[in-house]
Amino acid sequence: MRCPVVLECWVVVIGAFLAACLPPTGANDPKARNLLLVTIDTLRADHLGVYGYERPTSPHLDEFAKDAVVFDAAHSSSSWTLPGIATLMTGLYTSTHGCWNGRSYLPALIPTLAEQLTGEGFDTGAVVSHVFLDPRYGLHQGFGMYDDELVSKTKRKSHLAVTSPQIADKAIGWLEARAEADMRPWFLWLHFFDPHRRYLAHEPADRYDGEIAFSDLHLGRILDRLDALGMRDATLVIVTSDHGEEFLEHGGTGHRSTLYQEVQRVPLVIRAPGIEPGRRGEAVSLADIAPTVLELLGVAPLDSIAGRSLVPSLRGEALPDRPVVAELGGNLVWSRSIIGGRWKLLVDYENERQQLFDLDSDPAEKRNLAESEPERVVELREQLQSEIARALKWQKAYGPTGALDLSPSDLEQLRELGYTEN
Numbered sequence: 417m418r419c420p421v422v423l424e425c426w427v428v429v430i431g432a433f434l435a436a437c438l439p440p441t442g443a444n445d446p447k448a449r450n451l452l453l454v455t456i457d458t459l460r461a462d463h464l465g466v467y468g469y470e471r472p473t474s475p476h477l478d479e480f481a482k483d484a485v486v487f488d489a490a491h492s493s494s495s496w497t498l499p500g501i502a503t504l505m506t507g508l509y510t511s512t513h514g515c516w517n518g519r520s521y522l523p524a525l526i527p528t529l530a531e532q533l534t535g536e537g538f539d540t541g542a543v544v545s546h547v548f549l550d551p552r553y554g555l556h557q558g559f560g561m562y563d564d565e566l567v568s569k570t571k572r573k574s575h576l577a578v579t580s581p582q583i584a585d586k587a588i589g590w591l592e593a594r595a596e597a598d599m600r601p602w603f604l605w606l607h608f609f610d611p612h613r614r615y616l617a618h619e620p621a622d623r624y625d626g627e628i629a630f631s632d633l634h635l636g637r638i639l640d641r642l643d644a645l646g647m648r649d650a651t652l653v654i655v656t657s658d659h660g661e662e663f664l665e666h667g668g669t670g671h672r673s674t675l676y677q678e679v680q681r682v683p684l685v686i687r688a689p690g691i692e693p694g695r696r697g698e699a700v701s702l703a704d705i706a707p708t709v710l711e712l713l714g715v716a717p718l719d720s721i722a723g724r725s726l727v728p729s730l731r732g733e734a735l736p737d738r739p740v741v742a743e744l745g746g747n748l749v750w751s752r753s754i755i756g757g758r759w760k761l762l763v764d765y766e767n768e769r770q771q772l773f774d775l776d777s778d779p780a781e782k783r784n785l786a787e788s789e790p791e792r793v794v795e796l797r798e799q800l801q802s803e804i805a806r807a808l809k810w811q812k813a814y815g816p817t818g819a820l821d822l823s824p825s826d827l828e829q830l831r832e833l834g835y836t837e838n
């Protein structure tokens with residue numbers, strides 16, 4: 417009678433093995449309770465290992481991404497910090513939030529992710545390091561703790577300061593305090609600045625890539641600490657950027673001049689409890705992040721949202737069709753882009769020029785197909801107009817946007833960062 421016993425043992429062993437391999441189901445599904453949102457300024461996706469870069473700029477992010485969903489076609493709503501972060505925090509495009517130029521600020525009436533989470537009882541904190549994250553630009557709205565010491569202390573020389581180690585130290589301190597208290601769910605936003613120009617040399621890599629590797633090192637310290645504190649299984653972690661950087665692909669350098677992919681495309685890596693790791697190819701936007709986060713945390717959505725929740729995509733289902741829009745301007749609107757599927761239309765209002773690119777066959781945007789595909793241009797242009805009409809309608813509902821009074825020293829600082837205001 418030994419046979420059935422042996423068989424039974426094997427059934428138990430195989431059963432245990434299968435249970436260990438299969439994802440947990442039903443009531444045992446792990447759920448995100450906290451949110452760690454990390455933005456790394458001026459971070460091009462294609463300069464990261466996880467996006468195929470050949471240099472070892474991002475070992476910690478690459479390791480983190482193995483347990484996360486990686487979006488291969490994520491896009492900023494513009495090509496510089498203020499509008500990009502305003503979109504991230506509100507789910508709205510620039511035509512609604514109004515952060516067009518260096519004198520703009522986010523109006524207090526516009527609801528933000530931090531306000532929504534604070535209202536739901538979350539403990540909210542931010543550690544930032546960019547002049548455009550100074551509270552006068554309004555992106556601090558809703559945060560219970562908003563640490564801008566790294567901006568206010570360095571003032572005009574902030575672009576020459578190295579800030580990643582301090583951001584990581586402050587973040588780790590904040591997380592440790594939350595672990596001790598362990599009461600309320602929390603939301604921590606960290607903004608790293610080091611890859612922004614001027615690029616400073618760090619061993620062992622050079623300049624821009626070196627700044628990325630340096631930021632990655634300190635990102636790794638934070639992620640390790642999160643694990644060590646036992647917070648990993650309850651924390652949704654998102655790593656992204658506000659925009660990329662040009663290196664002469666279309667004749668320029670820096671950012672806030674164009675809306676080509678080198679400045680519009682950003683990394684987006686989401687590690688969510690209960691979500692299987694993988695890669696996604698659909699075009700998504702920074703505007704999609706707030707609705708995604710709120711759904712994953714089980715919090716009511718914001719009133720008006722240009723983006724859509726990426727939760728279906730995270731679960732491996734199809735996303736509702738929605739084009740991705742980006743806008744760039746100063747006192748006037750300079751240009752807009754719209755991405756629908758593989759196609760991108762770039763409208764340059766200043767030079768009355770339209771460019772159509774097939775991002776699948778021409779990701780570097782070298783062949784303008786506007787003349788050979790006039791119907792596609794018309795279709796995208798109509799979609800763009802309807803998106804902008806909706807955004808402007810909301811803008812009216814939120815009331816007029818104002819302008820900051822910048823001092824000559826403020827303007828000089830923006831010039832040193834590569835921005836010119838007229």
Ligand SMILES: [Zn+2]
Pocket residue numbers: 457458496497498612658659
């Ligand atoms: Zn930036």
